[in-house]
Amino acid sequence: MEVRARAPGKIILAGEHAVVHGSTAVAASIDLCTYVSLRFPIPSDNDDSLKLQLKDMSLEFSWPVSRIKEVLPEVVSSLSPTPTSCSIETMKSIAALVEEQNIPEAKIGLATGVSAFLWLYTCIQGYKPATVVVTSELPLGSGLGSSAAFSVALSGALLAFSDSVSLDMSRQEWSVFGESDLELVNKWAFEGERIIHGKPSGIDNTVSTYGNMIKFRSGSLTRLKSNMPLRMLITNTKVGRNTKALVAGVSERTLRHPDAMSFVFNAVDSISKELSTIIQSPAPDDLSITEKEEKIEELMEMNQGLLQCMGVSHAVIETVLRTTLKYKLASKLTGAGGGGCVLTLLPTLLSGTVVDKVTAELESCGFQCLIAATGGKGVEVCFGGSA
Amino acid sequence: MEVRARAPGKIILAGEHAVVHGSTAVAASIDLCTYVSLRFPIPSDNDDSLKLQLKDMSLEFSWPVSRIKEVLPEVVSSLSPTPTSCSIETMKSIAALVEEQNIPEAKIGLATGVSAFLWLYTCIQGYKPATVVVTSELPLGSGLGSSAAFSVALSGALLAFSDSVSLDMSRQEWSVFGESDLELVNKWAFEGERIIHGKPSGIDNTVSTYGNMIKFRSGSLTRLKSNMPLRMLITNTKVGRNTKALVAGVSERTLRHPDAMSFVFNAVDSISKELSTIIQSPAPDDLSITEKEEKIEELMEMNQGLLQCMGVSHAVIETVLRTTLKYKLASKLTGAGGGGCVLTLLPTLLSGTVVDKVTAELESCGFQCLIAATGGKGVEVCFGGSA
Incomplete structure (x- = not known):
């Protein structure tokens, strides 16, 4: 059995x-x-x-x-x-x-x-x-x-x-x-x-x-x-994170700068809501899949900026961002930050050659690359x- | 004459x-x-x-x-x-x-x-x-x-x-x-x-x-x-900017994501106000000069994250940020972004050796480094x- x-x-x-x-x-x-x-x-x-x-x-x-x-x-x-x-x-x-x-x-x-x-x-x-x-x-x-x-x-x-x-x-x-x-x-x-x-x-x-x-x-x-599967390149930086310390760091920054951070959290809230609206919108609608992917890429870039504003990025995450940016791909950290994994959206129309190149370049930095469909x-x- | x-x-x-x-x-x-x-x-x-x-x-x-x-x-x-x-x-x-x-x-x-x-x-x-x-x-x-x-x-x-x-x-x-x-x-x-x-x-x-x-x-x-002169390392990336296009880009992003961007601008407003309060606070007060400088560094880092959220950073700016971060120094772009200059606060107690090292490293990337007192x-x- x-x-x-x-x-x-x-x-x-x-x-x-x-x-x-x-x-x-x-x-x-x-x-x-x-x-x-x-x-x-x-x-x-x-x-x-x-x-x-x-x-x-x-x-x-x-x-x-x-x-x-x-x-x-x-x-x-x-x-x-x-x-x-x-x-x-x-x-x-x-x-x-x-x-x-x-x-x-x-x-x-x-x-x-x-x-x-x-x-x-x-x-x-x-x-x-x-x-x-x-x-x-x-x-x-x-x-x-x-x-x-x-x-x-x-x-x-x-x-x-x-x-x-x-x-x-x-x-x-x-x-x-x-x-x-x-x-x-x-x-x-x-x-x-x-x-x-x-x-x-x-x-x-x-x-x-x-x-x-x-x-x-x-x-x-x-x-x-979700009416929209997204293909993601997930780069594992292999840099260990201390999730508790990162969460505590954001809370301390929030105590020091309550007004600014409150606006930052509200901005993230708007981004999450907008993202879930795009993801749930019926497949054939006003926006083409490419237009939706471009919106999601922009929201990812914005969210990453806000995470940097919270102080949870890391040099190794920036390395991944820089590398994927060379190929005009949008990325953001995922999870606690301070290392860990970085997401890069692979648009539907992206050529396999570009995926191979960016993956090779990231792997040459010592990172582990995984490709996954979401949802x-x-x-x-x-x-x-x-x- | x-x-x-x-x-x-x-x-x-x-x-x-x-x-x-x-x-x-x-x-x-x-x-x-x-x-x-x-x-x-x-x-x-x-x-x-x-x-x-x-x-x-x-x-x-x-x-x-x-x-x-x-x-x-x-x-x-x-x-x-x-x-x-x-x-x-x-x-x-x-x-x-x-x-x-x-x-x-x-x-x-x-x-x-x-x-x-x-x-x-x-x-x-x-x-x-x-x-x-x-x-x-x-x-x-x-x-x-x-x-x-x-x-x-x-x-x-x-x-x-x-x-x-x-x-x-x-x-x-x-x-x-x-x-x-x-x-x-x-x-x-x-x-x-x-x-x-x-x-x-x-x-x-x-x-x-x-x-x-x-x-x-x-x-x-x-x-x-100002009751607080700040010493800044100004790194000129020598990358030319198109200020009009950068400003237009932020406006377009604001049209696409009005809620999120409105919160981002409000966060920046809070940061500017907090910064001007610190700068104007009487010299001998509750906070030591080092504490004030640390606050300013944090506000600079936050502002930089928000600028990235607006989409006006640039790979060459990130290079400067990464370099100065290695020396635990906070930086932000100044002005239009998309190249141009990056500010790095040089705290009062920072040793000259560190200043020399970070300057040498930035100059080796082809950047021009200037040191200036503000205010x-x-x-x-x-x-x-x-x-």
């Missing part, structure tokens, strides 16, 4: 940082996914362990299910279709299970992800032995929502084999959950994100679950129906593992 | 472009000047020509005063202490006088300055033979107000030997005009600027005349009393030519 689930990463198209101060932001899914395969051993395998394989990193963790049962006896007693938060007590017990696995020092950042895995697995599947294999097209910790994609794909795979959701298990192709099942996946994934991030906004897991684009403001999320599907599952 | 006049250039500290859309802007004089020396020949010289020597360019223009009288007979009839505008008819006659001089093709941009010279000279001094020598510390056409400094210094020198102003001609040191004489200098200089620029804002000649700093908004100028004196004159 095997199920595979895949869930997309995300980008922030507009409004990062300003959203903390009440502005609208827009996020979109990208067609770069994290894949989770869940396989239960057949009885003759005589295997009673729970295995987690992180293929991209050639790491495998394994626990006898009896050990999990011993350390986390209370979890299965609460086994329920209702997503629940991990208590601090349980978190400590899970941390003990993770510590037993001797994660390499350089990969210690994975510990919270492994904790989230143990919590979600035991909550949804109890103490069954199984092998879970994770692969991903998303770079880790670069603001593309890799942890949410992991939480969503994992929740999707675990729920696919639970009584909580109803899926046609005979279909051996990628298929979507029903609306109420998606809600359940999203809620469990949010619990996973809480273990990984502490106080997640819920944006990343929502985009990864439902796909497409969402508009969010002051904690309320609105799903958008695609959310989480999907596939039984039998042949898709 | 000789008089020398000197008049400073200017920088825009905050608010360029946004000022066109109703925001406040702040300009400051810099201690880089244009010098005009005016000498009347003694009768035994037997020289009856009007000569204009542009020393920095090794150019000399010369007209027999009889030729000027022939072409511009009506000007001296209107010789008056009231500054008057040059009519289109007279402008054509002056253009004929300029054309006779065969200005080198590469320096054809000087033609309007030579026209302004002929207009101001004949209006104020009539058909007297004289030699006028011009030298300048200001790069031409790079947004530092070189034409206004020329108009102001020229008007100052011409008026110094007129009945319109009262000066103690025995003082052989740099001295200032009285308040009402300054007003006259400024008005004449504005007429010169009109010939050179068509529709000048009046900001450049006002700063050059009065020195110090001025705040301006919707056409009204307020002179500020200094306006136009001054000196008789006898020995100062």
